Amino acid sequence: MTRFLINHWVRVMVVASFILAAGCTPVDRWSVYADKVEYERLPVGPDLKVEPVELQIEDGLSPLSAVLADQPIKLSVEQAVMMALTNNRDLQVERHGPVITGTFELIERGDFDPELFAEVEYFRERSSESSRSTGEQFDVAAEETSGIVGLRQTLPTGTTVEASLEQERSISNRAPEQQTARAGLSVTQSLLRGFGPAANLASVRQAELDTLASRYQLRGFAEALLSETEIAYWNFVLAREEIAIYEESLAVARKQKEEVELRIEVGILPEIEVAAARAEEALRMQALIDGRSQLEDRRLRLLRMISPSPAGQLNQQLAAVSELRLHARPIVDLEDRLLLAEQSRPDLNEARLRLQQRRLETVVTRNGVLPKLDLFFSLGKTGYGTTFSDSFNKMDGKTYDLTAGIQLSHLIGDRAGDAKNLAARASRQQAREAVANLRQLVEYEVRIAANEVERTRQQIDATRATRAFQEQSLKAEKERFDVGTGTALLVAQAQRDLLESQIAEIEAVVDYRVALVQLYLAEGSLLERRGVTLSRDVTGYYR
Numbered sequence: 001m002t003r004f005l006i007n008h009w010v011r012v013m014v015v016a017s018f019i020l021a022a023g024c025t026p027v028d029r030w031s032v033y034a035d036k037v038e039y040e041r042l043p044v045g046p047d048l049k050v051e052p053v054e055l056q057i058e059d060g061l062s063p064l065s066a067v068l069a070d071q072p073i074k075l076s077v078e079q080a081v082m083m084a085l086t087n088n089r090d091l092q093v094e095r096h097g098p099v100i101t102g103t104f105e106l107i108e109r110g111d112f113d114p115e116l117f118a119e120v121e122y123f124r125e126r127s128s129e130s131s132r133s134t135g136e137q138f139d140v141a142a143e144e145t146s147g148i149v150g151l152r153q154t155l156p157t158g159t160t161v162e163a164s165l166e167q168e169r170s171i172s173n174r175a176p177e178q179q180t181a182r183a184g185l186s187v188t189q190s191l192l193r194g195f196g197p198a199a200n201l202a203s204v205r206q207a208e209l210d211t212l213a214s215r216y217q218l219r220g221f222a223e224a225l226l227s228e229t230e231i232a233y234w235n236f237v238l239a240r241e242e243i244a245i246y247e248e249s250l251a252v253a254r255k256q257k258e259e260v261e262l263r264i265e266v267g268i269l270p271e272i273e274v275a276a277a278r279a280e281e282a283l284r285m286q287a288l289i290d291g292r293s294q295l296e297d298r299r300l301r302l303l304r305m306i307s308p309s310p311a312g313q314l315n316q317q318l319a320a321v322s323e324l325r326l327h328a329r330p331i332v333d334l335e336d337r338l339l340l341a342e343q344s345r346p347d348l349n350e351a352r353l354r355l356q357q358r359r360l361e362t363v364v365t366r367n368g369v370l371p372k373l374d375l376f377f378s379l380g381k382t383g384y385g386t387t388f389s390d391s392f393n394k395m396d397g398k399t400y401d402l403t404a405g406i407q408l409s410h411l412i413g414d415r416a417g418d419a420k421n422l423a424a425r426a427s428r429q430q431a432r433e434a435v436a437n438l439r440q441l442v443e444y445e446v447r448i449a450a451n452e453v454e455r456t457r458q459q460i461d462a463t464r465a466t467r468a469f470q471e472q473s474l475k476a477e478k479e480r481f482d483v484g485t486g487t488a489l490l491v492a493q494a495q496r497d498l499l500e501s502q503i504a505e506i507e508a509v510v511d512y513r514v515a516l517v518q519l520y521l522a523e524g525s526l527l528e529r530r531g532v533t534l535s536r537d538v539t540g541y542y543r
Helices: 002-023 077-087 089-094 097-112 202-265 273-306 334-344 346-368 388-396 415-483 488-523
Strands: 055-057 073-075 115-130 137-154 159-172 175-190 318-320 372-385 400-409 532-534
Touching (some): 073 077, 077 089, 077 273, 089 202, 097 137, 175 388, 202 273, 202 346, 202 488, 273 488, 334 346, 334 488, 346 415, 372 388, 415 488
Parallel strands (some): 073 318
Antiparallel strands (some): 137 159, 175 372
């Protein structure tokens, strides 16, 4: 048996070397869990350059020319979106989120990196001893120098492998110099707790899911910013159109007042008729003042989102150039939009990833309640000599050492482990219910958004018809007033009704555009519809 062990120690060392070589393979190549979720891996290397995640905009969007502080920016809605995705300060902050989250993948993978270790020790002794046989006392002077170098690695299988090379030199006034060299290999394999890649790589996989979830968070933030920018743009256009209507109606009210005053002067109308005309002029002025204030508020809101100035100044004037009116089409593909939302909504995809994280957590906690049972062995080959080289040359002799055994430990009851397992299973069930709830919420939001699109689409035609009828009504009241059968009050009321119908018509068109944006946001397709994608790199790391 002894000769068998001696003859095969080299074979064991070779096999162990292959194990170490496999262990030095990056953890990226180990299969963690057989699921269908696609994810991208971080590059592993010492020369990593940190860059935030990029939002790539398709070609065809014309950038703005140089921004001049004393000239208004001629801004289309497409340019507003591009500038928001490029310059918005909040988005610049959020773009670093996946980069930071991605570093935790490297941290978790670092637990399986090979470890090179070395130690040098020097010992010197001068003492007095007594001989046990003669009782004679003598002085002892001794020196010992020892060193060890090796490689150690923990593998995802639950295996810890260590290969080492030791050398020891001993000098004493009572014994000749002796040099000892030893090559050793030790392997410890977990058999229950800590066994297998499923449990040991769960934290790596959870970190990868965290990174992918952070991308969905960034996508959701970018979509929300894009929708807010578009809505702010159209609200700015609405405020501008309303001011034009207010200014026109104010001019009409002033003309009507002057006409009434002229008729009073010539005695055609009683003086009391001028009160209604003057009141109508004052109301138009009030509306114009409010409209100008609202336009300024919406200008500042839009500027805050697009940040055209490098210094972030908000004194730049804007001139919206995109056409407000469009051909409104009915929603005829609601089921397809629901399916698209099921696949594309970033919050729903993030919730699915959280559910997978909870599932991985149950794998860890189930493994954690098992007893700790480890199989270990250590094999060494030793050479003895009087010089450094001689000790290594004599390692081919019959000297060796072998240690093998099994180690068991287990907490009786293990209430902490059971509680963690129970909490993990409850969290997994909670995450499953959260996904189901969010799916219903997503369907609800898509249906509500589609209903709003259809309502506003129909309102465009209805308000257009109302405005046309109000124009006819105003024309009729003016004709009655001109022939003396009407009053200035009725004309003012007709003018007011026409103004409201004109505002309602413009608001219906803007509401339709806003409803479309909210529908695209609800179905998770807004970025793609605007030609924007996230960069392929999960974390923004580039070599």
